Amino acid sequence: MSVKQKKLIYNLVTIGLVAAAWLIFTLLLNHDAGVPRKERILSSSMKDQLIPICCWIVMAVSLNLVVGISGELSLGHAGFMSIGAFTGIVVSGWLLNGFAVEDATLRLVLAMVAGGLTAGIAGVLIGIPVLRLRGDYLAIVTLAFGEIIKNVLNCVYVAADGRHLNLGFINNNIAGTMLLNGPNGAKVKTIATVNAGFILVLITLVIVLNLINSRSGRAIMAVRDNRIAAESMGVPVTKYKMMAFVTAATLAGMAGALYGLNFATLLPTKFSFNESINVLVFVVLGGIGNILGSVISATALTILPEKLRFLQNYRMLVYAVVLIVVMLATNNRTIRAWFNTLSERLRPGKREEAKSHE
Amino acid sequence: MSEQKRRSQTRMVPVPSESIVPERDLGKPPVLETHHLGIEFGGLKAVDDFNLTIGRTEIAGLIGPNGAGKTTVFNLLTKVYEPTQGTVMINGRDTKGMNITQASQLGVARTFQNIRLFSQMTVEENVRIGLHNQIKYDMFTGILRLPRYWKQERKQHTEALELLSIFDMQDLADVKAGSLPYGAQRRLEIVRALATNPCLLLLDEPAAGMNPHETSELMENIAKIRDRFQIAILLIEHDMSLVMGVCEGICVLNFGKVIAKGTADEIQNNPVVIEAYLGKRKEG
Known part of the structure; x- marks a missing residue:
């Protein structure tokens, strides 16, 4: 099998998996809608998790574009999510209050587009200074920007006064219906839907996978593999680093808008350094540069802490142990070999081919 | 060997900038010109007063003992370093202030000593x-x-x-x-x-780590590439059979300075070059 075919299959599996999940959950949700609580297949906690899972998948895939494909360690990804979230909340509230847009789908779409755009613009502004740095320095500065975004949003007050948006910074004495209330966060009319979540995941996958397998994506990877060689081939390094960074920020902003519109209240402190690290854990656990891995690990690691609730106070301890065990296991040769033989056994037809390849 | 025949057929002629180019390239503007090129690293002159002109379709060699500054010259030509003195003209354009990417877009391409x-x-x-x-x-x-x-x-x-x-x-x-x-x-x-799609190809030790058979194959390929693409090639190499076999003009560098320029025969018999490589014969 040639490399090209392998890549095509990998991409199709990734997108197919998400599409299948979408189909299955749509059917399950439809089934659950009309029956009494006892006969429902999806537990209500699982149902509530669907949209956050979609958001975290988009976060993980977009961060993988920066960390895995572009090769820069960014520790402030939750910052872009928070910009998207609060922009989305403001746009949605403004449309409802100022323009009486009752159509929730339209509001959601516009909120997500606005969230993506503002996060993308923030990505450009932050990228200009940050992408001049390399390695650890870049990581530290992105971390700082993530914190700055969080703290700035903690002081922003936005109110809709008819069609007019009033903005206050530290000063909460503004007229109109409060949309953003500084450290008290935002009261949100939740309009996020599972369908929007799955569509966003699919759009993200198509964008990221198509980008990787194009001229621009190859240039981004060339810069990662060998910066000087890429420059010598006439590849403008800053442009392509910026491309990866801003694309990731935009996608994170869209995920943020969806996430923000999924909860009745949202505090700016939600998007702290912890969340950035959490997304990074998804990426590292799923495999750096491995998009399908990010999708799977983001899903598994969002569900896992919920499933561990019965452990009460020991929950996060067990979560940490699970992470360490998975990391050790995936880097252990014996276990890897065991996985390989297992997957060969599952596909008897491939066995001969694999053997002859060795 | 056909390669050596080709070389002996090439007549090298001097140009005003103290260099030589093949006679066939005389009417065309040179692909590369450097004037008094130099770079200092904290007082150490790694390259000093380096003048070289390369013709449109010339295969030129840059040789010298280890640490002579050959790769530094390549880094100056491709703008990895900004020279502290002198100018680099590629296709008649001054490359002052350009970065690596812009130099590449002017038509300089290179390979690396460490791949x-x-x-x-x-x-x-x-x-x-x-x-x-x-x-x-x-x-x-x-x-x-x-x-x-x-x-x-x-x-x-x-x-x-x-x-x-x-x-x-x-x-x-x-x-x-x-x-x-x-x-x-x-x-x-x-x-x-x-x-x-370069007009000047810089090869940094292309034969390093190759066996004699591969080297002779590479030698043929270098000439083939020049003939097919009609480009100039400047190569750094320690394998003298390759340098003497394929290069038309050769420039010898030692301690950052050009100590000799000429055709393969001239270089082989130049006492200064022999001294740089082997040391001086003890008198008496």
């Missing part, structure tokens, strides 16, 4: 990076898979395979570059550099 391939990418993808500025489409065309994407991708594919066929490497197109044997990696670097 710098994109090791995680396939052989074909490596060549496609070389074609980055030759066969273009923008990011959105790529993401949306517009018709232009398919057209340009096909074009890149055929072009890459054609370039790889210079070294009979088209069958390796899908192999990861990092897993190629050493000699093949060196050849791939040359192909990748050629893909940028």
Whole structure:
């Protein structure tokens, strides 16, 4: 099998998996809608998790574009999510209050587009200074920007006064219906839907996978593999680093808008350094540069802490142990070999081919 | 050997900038000119007063003992370093203040002494990076898979395979570059550099680590590349059979200074060059 075919299959599996999940959950949700609580297949906690899972998948895939494909360690990804979230909340509230847009789908779409755009613009502004740095320095500065975004949003007050948006910074004495209330966060009319979540995941996958397998994506990877060689081939390094960074920020902003519109209240402190690290854990656990891995690990690691609730106070301890065990296991040769033989056994037809390849 | 015959047929003629170019290139503007080029690293003059002119289709050699400053010259020509003195003219354009990418777009391509391939990418993808500025489409065309994407991708594919066929490497197109044997990696670097459509190709020790058979094959290929693409080639090499066999003009560098310039025969018999390599014979 040639490399090209392998890549095509990998991409199709990734997108197919998400599409299948979408189909299955749509059917399950439809089934659950009309029956009494006892006969429902999806537990209500699982149902509530669907949209956050979609958001975290988009976060993980977009961060993988920066960390895995572009090769820069960014520790402030939750910052872009928070910009998207609060922009989305403001746009949605403004449309409802100022323009009486009752159509929730339209509001959601516009909120997500606005969230993506503002996060993308923030990505450009932050990228200009940050992408001049390399390695650890870049990581530290992105971390700082993530914190700055969080703290700035903690002081922003936005109110809709008819069609007019009033903005206050530290000063909460503004007229109109409060949309953003500084450290008290935002009261949100939740309009996020599972369908929007799955569509966003699919759009993200198509964008990221198509980008990787194009001229621009190859240039981004060339810069990662060998910066000087890429420059010598006439590849403008800053442009392509910026491309990866801003694309990731935009996608994170869209995920943020969806996430923000999924909860009745949202505090700016939600998007702290912890969340950035959490997304990074998804990426590292799923495999750096491995998009399908990010999708799977983001899903598994969002569900896992919920499933561990019965452990009460020991929950996060067990979560940490699970992470360490998975990391050790995936880097252990014996276990890897065991996985390989297992997957060969599952596909008897491939066995001969694999053997002859060795 | 046909190669040596070709060399002996080339007549080198002096040009005003204290250098020599092949007679056939005399009417055309030189591809590279340096005037009093120099760079200092904290008081150490790594390269000093380096003057060189290379003709349109010349194969030139840059030799010298270890640490003479040969690779530094390459780094100056490709703008990895900004010179502290003098100028580099490529195709008649002053490269002052340019960066590596801009120099590449002027038509300088290079290979590296310590191989710098994109090791995680396939052989074909490596060549496609070389074609980055030759066969273009923008990011959105790529993401949306517009018709232009398919057209340009096909074009890149055929072009890459054609370039790889210079070294009979088209069958390796899908192999990861990092897993190629050493000699093949060196050849791939040359192909990748050629893909940028250069007018001046800089080869930094292309025969390092190759066996005599591979070296003689490389020698033929260097001449073949020049004939086919009509470009100038400047190479650094320690393998004297290759340098003497293929280079028309040779420049000898020692301690950052040019100590001799001339044809292979002139260099071989130049006492200053022999001294630089072997040391002075003790008197008496």
